[in-house]
């Protein structure tokens with residue numbers, strides 16, 4: 029058994045023996061920080077001058093060359109006599125795999141490429157608040173007017189490299205809710221105030237985002253359309269109505285035009301009678317419109 033392990037270990041060491049080595053930060057880096065990745069040959073028999081960097085968006089199924097002269101993207105590649113160095117600013121989109129590859133013809137596997145190395149960037153962005161029953165596409169306004177007795181459910185979420193911890197608090201009170209979702213049941217005037225949600229990255233203390241919303245509770249006799257939800261309904265129905273009117277007037281206009289064209293064309297063009305009329309062709313359009321919109 030012991031011998032087997034020793035043999036397995038020896039095989040492993042043999043296979044991992046790559047002379048082209050890539051090195052980078054051993055811990056994950058925080059978005060915005062500068063990162064240095066370097067390649068070197070552990071064996072002086074090989075020359076670094078024909079080595080370049082490559083990166084992959086996934087686990088290394090497709091590799092792309094890192095162009096040394098791309099000043100775009102805040103990226104610098106330089107060489108010393110023994111090293112090839114890549115310096116870049118860490119961003120969330122730069123989370124990817126890197127490796128070094130030799131272009132020299134007389135260098136073969138495994139010396140022509142390093143092991144892949146993964147850049148892990150910790151980041152947090154785009155904290156958004158959403159309200160149950162309110163469209164996700166608009167984002168909720170900074171001031172929410174609600175009717176007394178309504179339930180208010182607000183959820184906050186951030187884009188982050190690790191699932192953040194969330195908490196809600198209310199300005200001027202020591203109320204604190206350790207959750208992404210805040211639920212106010214049957215709101216009354218006492219619930220009015222400025223509420224904030226904070227998202228905290230679990231590994232990096234400096235990565236945190238905060239967003240707040242003011243909740244205003246309307247009077248008992250306030251009409252429904254004064255609430256934020258009511259205003260949204262009103263706005264949506266107004267746009268739908270405007271769209272319908274537009275569609276209707278366009279249909280009427282097109283029908284009239286088509287009918288006029290037919291009455292002019294009719295007596296002159298004798299062949300029109302012999303032509304088959306397809307259901308979807310423009311010539312079948314006037315008759316179908318005529319039924320619905322008499323033009324007298």
Ligand SMILES: *[C@@H]1O[C@H](CO)[C@@H](O)[C@H](O)[C@H]1NC(C)=O
Nearest residue numbers: 072074075076077078109110
């Ligand atoms: C590597 O090769 C280049 C030419 O391809 C040469 O100028 C340079 O001196 C070589 N470096 C070493 C360390 O051998």
Ligand SMILES: *[C@@H]1O[C@H](CO)[C@@H](O)[C@H](O)[C@H]1NC(C)=O
Nearest residue numbers: 073074075132133134135136
């Ligand atoms: C590869 O060829 C270059 C000359 O083109 C030579 O300087 C270098 O020593 C060779 N490397 C190996 C590993 O044979």
Ligand SMILES: *[C@@H]1O[C@H](CO)[C@@H](O)[C@H](O)[C@H]1NC(C)=O
Nearest residue numbers: 129130135136137138140141
């Ligand atoms: C390394 O060399 C081998 C042949 O020895 C080749 O098949 C392989 O594609 C090369 N790797 C890279 C990354 O160019």
